[in-house]
Amino acid sequence: MRIARFSLPDTASDAGAVRFGVVEGEPDRPETMVIAELDGHPFTPNPQTTGRAWPLDDVRLLAPVLPSKIAAIGRNYAEHARELGNEVPDVPITFLKPSTSVIGPNETIAYPEISKDVHHEAELAVVIGRLCRQVPLDRAKDVILGYTCANDVTARDLQQTEKQWGRAKGFDTFCPLGPWIETEIDPADLSVTCTVNDELKQAGRTSQMIRDVAALVAHVSEAMTLLPGDVILTGTPSGVGPLHVGDTVSVTIENIGTLTNRVVSRD
Template sequence: MRIARFSIDGNVAFGAISAAAGERGPDDLVLDIIKGIPYADFELSGVKVPLSKVRLLPPVLPSKVVAVGRNYAEHAAELGNEVPDLPLTFFKPSTSVTGPGDDIAYPSFSSELHHEAELAVVIGRMCREVPRERAKDVVFGYTCANDITARDVQQREKQWARAKGFDTSCPLGPWVETDLDPADLAIQCTVNGQQRQLGRTSDMIRSVEDLIVHISEAMTLLPGDVILTGTPAGVGPLNVGDEVAVTIEGIGTLTNKVIKRG
């Protein structure tokens, strides 16, 4: 099931995406509004609105985004880094999150902005110290992410808070896919229609389950929290005016445009 968060007529809601009765085209998709929030057992209201009539929002509002660096060997190598012995984790604040179709504001303190296409894991229940055999039980679903990075700031400051945590540096969307095996999915990034990154989640050094176990050893994860699982090789520069798109097999495409920060 695909779960979207959206606004219509000034109201914000979650909805389950499906095709209108007897229709199959992308223009015929509708949202069945969910009663309440979708993380626990939920009911569909039966009230349906066309997907084309709403504005899609970030599919979740996480209390925290826990990101993992250098989880693809070729990406670590392309930046001259070794693969770490343990998952390399860092935070992106909730204020970094932006949605599908929203603008990425080029930060004034950087002159080298990079894209990083990533599979994002959305947590569905409060959990801590999750055993590996139960890791999938705490997952609500998966979405596309772009770990936008001020590469020059990352290299200059070493600590990554500003380089990866600035406003609009974490596009998420377009929705959450709840019925998906993340083990071997194609992941692609294009800039202005030109392919930059192409990899598979099967190339991740640590699996989704491994990352949930490692992260939940240290902190409680809450419903709606997001884990970014790392990026394949091919990261590169973004400029003002560029349109960057992340496509993940079985989920969809997250598209954003880069603008000058006002």
């Protein structure tokens, strides 16, 4: 099931209201795509539709969740660690991105004036489906609602200068998520790619992660309570590189979809 968050079209009696919905149809045939409105949010067991539906092109897709926090994992692909001159860490490197960094598909990434080296980082994002803490490995799948695409946008020069990663990865718009949450996939071996202006920059597979999804859920939840809608970013494959004002960057994950954003100058 593909679950999206969207604003209702002008044709709806409550136009502009934000709802969750189930996306149906074939992504490679856009004319078949529709979104069926959910009655409430997707974190309840067996959510039901309201009977209202619209062509996907008639609605505006938003970030699929508004997490209370984004827990991100650094250097979880060996080749990415090496390309930046780092060792593979003995334990997962964990940092937080603020909720204010989240944007949705087709929204713009704002390039901050204080950075001269902003990078893309394509990642599989895990969306938590229930309140949990200290999750054992064999129960990780029970607390996951599904998966979406993410771009862990990073001001690389600030990251290297400041050592702490909070500002470098925490700017407004530095966490694009979307286009929807896929609830019925196995995350063990999915293709993860990133293109900039249609040129391939990153290409990896989740099977190359040093620590898998279950290990990351267990690790993060050992320290902090996770709430429904919270997101765990699982690390990026090699090939990270610069973005510039005017670029269009797309993250594609096998069996999920494509997340596209344009880079603009921050006012």
